Amino acid sequence: MTALLSVQRVTKVFGGLTAVDGVDLDIEERSITSLIGPNGAGKTTLFNCLTGLHRPEVGEILFSGSSLIGLRPDEITDRGVARTYQNIRLFGRMTALENVLVGQHLRLEASHWSAVLRTARQQSEERAARELARDLLDFVGLSGREGVVSTNLPYGDQRLLEVARALGSRPRLLLLDEPAAGMNPSETDRMMDLVHRLRDEKGITVFLIEHDMKVVMSISESVAVLDYGEKIAEGTPEEVRANARVVEAYLGPEVEVQEATESASH
Amino acid sequence: MPVESATRAVRTGLVAFAFLAYLIFIGVPGKIGGSALPVLALISALFIWLALRRESAALSGTAVDPGPGAYQKKPGWEIGPRDTSDASPFVDHLPFSVVTGFVLKGVLAGCTTGLLIAVLSGVSATAMGNGVSIQPVFDKIVPVNVAALIGVSPGQIAQAEVPLLRFVLQVLFFAGAGLLAALVAAAARSSQSQAEQLARLTTRLSGPTTVNVARYAGVALPFLLLAYIAWLGLPGVSVFGSNEGTIRLLITLIATGSGLFALRLSLPGRERTVVGVLLGLGVLAMPFILDQFQNSVMGLVFIFVMMGLGLNIVVGYAGLLDLGYVAFFAIGAYTYAFLSAPFSSPYVSSLLLLLGVAPESPLLGYWMALPVAMLTAAAGGILLGIPVLRMRGDYLAIVTLGFGEIIRLFMLNLGELTNGPRGILEISQPALFGLSPSSVTFGLLSSQGWIFLLALVSSALVAFVAIRLNDSRLGRAWFAMQEDEDVAEATGVHLVRTKLLAFAIGATFAGMAGQLYAARQINIFPENFSLFVSIDALALIIVGGIGSPAGIVLGALALKGLPEVLRGVDEYRIVTFAALLVIMMIVRPAGILPSARRRIQINDPNEMGPDSKIVSDGEAEVVQTAGVAKNAANGQEEAM
Numbered sequence: 068m069t070a071l072l073s074v075q076r077v078t079k080v081f082g083g084l085t086a087v088d089g090v091d092l093d094i095e096e097r098s099i100t101s102l103i104g105p106n107g108a109g110k111t112t113l114f115n116c117l118t119g120l121h122r123p124e125v126g127e128i129l130f131s132g133s134s135l136i137g138l139r140p141d142e143i144t145d146r147g148v149a150r151t152y153q154n155i156r157l158f159g160r161m162t163a164l165e166n167v168l169v170g171q172h173l174r175l176e177a178s179h180w181s182a183v184l185r186t187a188r189q190q191s192e193e194r195a196a197r198e199l200a201r202d203l204l205d206f207v208g209l210s211g212r213e214g215v216v217s218t219n220l221p222y223g224d225q226r227l228l229e230v231a232r233a234l235g236s237r238p239r240l241l242l243l244d245e246p247a248a249g250m251n252p253s254e255t256d257r258m259m260d261l262v263h264r265l266r267d268e269k270g271i272t273v274f275l276i277e278h279d280m281k282v283v284m285s286i287s288e289s290v291a292v293l294d295y296g297e298k299i300a301e302g303t304p305e306e307v308r309a310n311a312r313v314v315e316a317y318l319g320p321e322v323e324v325q326e327a328t329e330s331a332s333h
Numbered sequence: 334m335p336v337e338s339a340t341r342a343v344r345t346g347l348v349a350f351a352f353l354a355y356l357i358f359i360g361v362p363g364k365i366g367g368s369a370l371p372v373l374a375l376i377s378a379l380f381i382w383l384a385l386r387r388e389s390a391a392l393s394g395t396a397v398d399p400g401p402g403a404y405q406k407k408p409g410w411e412i413g414p415r416d417t418s419d420a421s422p423f424v425d426h427l428p429f430s431v432v433t434g435f436v437l438k439g440v441l442a443g444c445t446t447g448l449l450i451a452v453l454s455g456v457s458a459t460a461m462g463n464g465v466s467i468q469p470v471f472d473k474i475v476p477v478n479v480a481a482l483i484g485v486s487p488g489q490i491a492q493a494e495v496p497l498l499r500f501v502l503q504v505l506f507f508a509g510a511g512l513l514a515a516l517v518a519a520a521a522r523s524s525q526s527q528a529e530q531l532a533r534l535t536t537r538l539s540g541p542t543t544v545n546v547a548r549y550a551g552v553a554l555p556f557l558l559l560a561y562i563a564w565l566g567l568p569g570v571s572v573f574g575s576n577e578g579t580i581r582l583l584i585t586l587i588a589t590g591s592g593l594f595a596l597r598l599s600l601p602g603r604e605r606t607v608v609g610v611l612l613g614l615g616v617l618a619m620p621f622i623l624d625q626f627q628n629s630v631m632g633l634v635f636i637f638v639m640m641g642l643g644l645n646i647v648v649g650y651a652g653l654l655d656l657g658y659v660a661f662f663a664i665g666a667y668t669y670a671f672l673s674a675p676f677s678s679p680y681v682s683s684l685l686l687l688l689g690v691a692p693e694s695p696l697l698g699y700w701m702a703l704p705v706a707m708l709t710a711a712a713g714g715i716l717l718g719i720p721v722l723r724m725r726g727d728y729l730a731i732v733t734l735g736f737g738e739i740i741r742l743f744m745l746n747l748g749e750l751t752n753g754p755r756g757i758l759e760i761s762q763p764a765l766f767g768l769s770p771s772s773v774t775f776g777l778l779s780s781q782g783w784i785f786l787l788a789l790v791s792s793a794l795v796a797f798v799a800i801r802l803n804d805s806r807l808g809r810a811w812f813a814m815q816e817d818e819d820v821a822e823a824t825g826v827h828l829v830r831t832k833l834l835a836f837a838i839g840a841t842f843a844g845m846a847g848q849l850y851a852a853r854q855i856n857i858f859p860e861n862f863s864l865f866v867s868i869d870a871l872a873l874i875i876v877g878g879i880g881s882p883a884g885i886v887l888g889a890l891a892l893k894g895l896p897e898v899l900r901g902v903d904e905y906r907i908v909t910f911a912a913l914l915v916i917m918m919i920v921r922p923a924g925i926l927p928s929a930r931r932r933i934q935i936n937d938p939n940e941m942g943p944d945s946k947i948v949s950d951g952e953a954e955v956v957q958t959a960g961v962a963k964n965a966a967n968g969q970e971e972a973m
């Protein structure tokens with residue numbers, strides 16, 4: 068089985084700083100993969116390379132067999148890659164529903180003329196889009212919040228709305244940048260449940276950056292570790308946990324490994 | 334109405350009066366002569382409005398919605414359908430008399446001002462037969478000023494015998510201004526929930542009759558004003574004497590503006606449709622009942638409405654600050670001029686020869702030239718758009734500003750092509766079915782009335798297109814781009830296409846406006862297309878409310894119409910105007926009639942009620958209308 072996403076020797080340099088350094092990574096279809104690493108390791112930068120916000124100096128990114136290098140962000144989204152942001156970036160003055168509708172933008176085809184004339188086709192397309200937007204809001208757990216202006220949503224709901232917006236483009240691969248950051252334990256559980264349902268019910272491949280080791284260990288089928296832009300380990304959660312370089316670079320002293328092991332076994 | 338607020342209303346009237354008295358003593362009315370009355374009426378209306386606003390701000394302490402459950406951190410500005418069983422605390426705490434109170438207080442404050450003016454005039458006036466004679470009481474200054482106030486020009490002072498009817502009407506006019514201010518304040522308040530709020534008030538909180546009276550008064554006002562304008566235009570009717578023309582213009586401006594508020598006060602659904610259609614017919618009748626001068630001003634106003642609507646697409650919807658918008662206006666105007674004026678530039682004629690067409694004049698009529706002007710302007714829009722695609726904010730503003738100037742300098746200096754500073758003369762008039770303003774059969778409509786009519790129809794068309802586009806995926810993409818360009822792109826918005834569409838559509842509207850402007854002016858010169866046109870267009874959408882077409886119409890009425898009424902004040906015109914603008918932006922920072930989204934941005938909890946909604950959500954609106962109906966039904970049951 069060929070990977071859905073194949074990252075090959077990707078390198079991104081900012082001035083003198085090599086933020087991502089020759090990273091190789093394969094992500095299987097319908098898998099949940101975590102990317103971990105200390106702050107400033109280059110995780111977000113890698114996501115930015117995948118979504119076209121940055122163009123890597125070296126390397127190749129193959130999605131479903133074709134290259135994403137040099138494509139505009141909207142073209143990449145069109146291919147089926149959607150994302151959320153570490154620091155929430157919703158369209159603040161738009162309602163929850165409208166945010167998801169913008170997410171569907173490139174799946175809507177009615178011409179602008181037909182919007183002026185409100186043709187039957189355009190109207191039914193709009194209705195379907197609203198329908199789908201509501202379904203997606205329900206799916207992420209924001210039923211009944213569609214009319215709320217997104218800046219007025221509580222923090223946790225804003226993260227969920229970002230996921231719903233990303234789902235609007237009907238992605239095959241969803242990149243989640245620290246989806247549980249700043250959430251309380253029950254909100255985190257909700258988010259993790261959502262990640263599972265994304266894969267199980269919608270068949271979406273999930274690639275996420277996460278700091279909470281408990282979450283990472285319990286949710287992911289495979290884990291990749293970045294440190295100073297380099298991939299230092301990759302494998303199942305157990306393998307990564309046992310990896311000496313990871314322990315040194317990221318997990319720190321022995322005690323923490325112990326803790327991680329314990330919490331994973333709960 | 335509680336004694337306290339009645340006192341406040343009278344006090345407001347007194348303050349307004351003190352201000353007026355001050356103006357009289359420094360001799361302003363005498364100086365501005367003919368148009369003293371409307372100016373002062375406006376000033377007093379403004380005072381009243383300010384006072385009412387202060388009160389409404391004090392009131393809005395009750396307007397904060399804690400929202401359902403612990404869901405909301407900030408006052409909940411929910412948009413979209415609401416559960417009708419979920420009674421908003423806002424509605425329950427709002428005193429039923431709010432709207433009625435506003436109206437009564439407005440009238441009271443207006444009458445105080447009016448009566449005091451009557452008293453002041455009375456001091457110096459003695460009954461004389463069936464009229465009132467103006468006598469000098471104080472010095473030279475005062476009678477001239479008082480005379481000007483009641484519509485007698487300083488020159489007429491010697492034999493001033495003012496018909497009693499006219500005198501009474503002047504006084505009533507002030508009361509009317511107060512009433513209008515009250516309605517505007519009431520409408521502005523109700524806009525936070527739009528008509529739904531009023532519907533709930535009428536049905537739930539007893540006193541439905543009084544509130545309905547206020548609402549119907551608001552809806553009826555523009556029609557009354559329209560009838561009044563028509564009556565003033567009848568031969569033999571002279572109410573305001575030498576000021577007739579200016580005052581009729583002022584009332585026309587007010588009628589058009591209050592029409593927009595009336596539309597807002599009407600309940601969504603059938604009532605709004607009926608009011609809208611009737612208002613539309615009333616406004617369409619205007620070009621036929623106004624005279625040449627009033628029509629020419631209104632024509633200009635609506636040409637700028639078109640400009641405003643176009644610029645609003647670029648600035649308001651897409652969030653791209655364009656300071657060179659006049660360029661497309663100029664392109665539209667010059668394109669039509671080339672095609673329809675006797676002047677033929679050597680370039681154009683050699684081009685025609687190349688194409689094998691014999692040059693004749695005019696090349697194209699108005700309607701044939703229209704698509705050409707629109708396309709040329711759109712091309713200009715794209716031409717400007719491409720180099721600035723990657724620019725944001727200040728840089729974009731500066732570059733576009735330069736573009737506007739380049740086009741003007743081009744017109745000025747390419748003498749061969751454009752006739753330079755001598756301009757292009759004798760541009761032909763739009764004709765329809767062989768009818769033109771100059772033809773005898775066209776007697777009903779003056780030439781400027783014809784231009785006004787065209788401007789009205791074109792503005793309506795442009796507004797229609799703009800609103801529909803904004804309410805589609807394109808509008809959402811524009812707004813998303815304005816919110817966060819990078820995220821919009823990553824979410825799937827094609828930035829280049831979306832930006833260029835905004836520039837091109839905006840430019841097309843300006844091109845249409847420019848063509849009509851050229852027809853209106855007959856002769857155009859490069860200096861007609863200075864930077865100030867861009868600034869005017871931008872100012873009118875800011876004053877009216879960025880992103881809100883109704884606000885833009887109000888902005889154009891205020892910015893292009895009022896200065897014409899203020900003509901008499903020439904030396905004070907700009908100062909008065911600047912002061913008005915400053916006050917405006919303090920009182921309503923988001924514009925006169927802001928769009929729901931802008932109100933969120935300004936973040937003023939007074940402005941957004943708990944059940945505000947973004948109208949673009951068409952379906953939600955239907956649901957909501959149904960909700961209102963249901964609510965109304967509930968309310969009636971409760972009342973029984």
Ligand SMILES: Nc1ncnc2c1ncn2[C@@H]1O[C@H](COP(=O)(O)OP(=O)(O)O)[C@@H](O)[C@H]1O
Binds near residue numbers: 081084104112113
């Ligand atoms: N646009 C940028 N320009 C310059 N340096 C950047 C940029 N984005 C990220 N960096 C740098 O790259 C490194 C990796 O950052 P980032 O990918 O955000 O880390 P992580 O998400 O793993 O915490 C950091 O040192 C950061 O300062």
Ligand SMILES: [Mg+2]
Binds near residue numbers: 112153
């Ligand atoms: Mg990061």
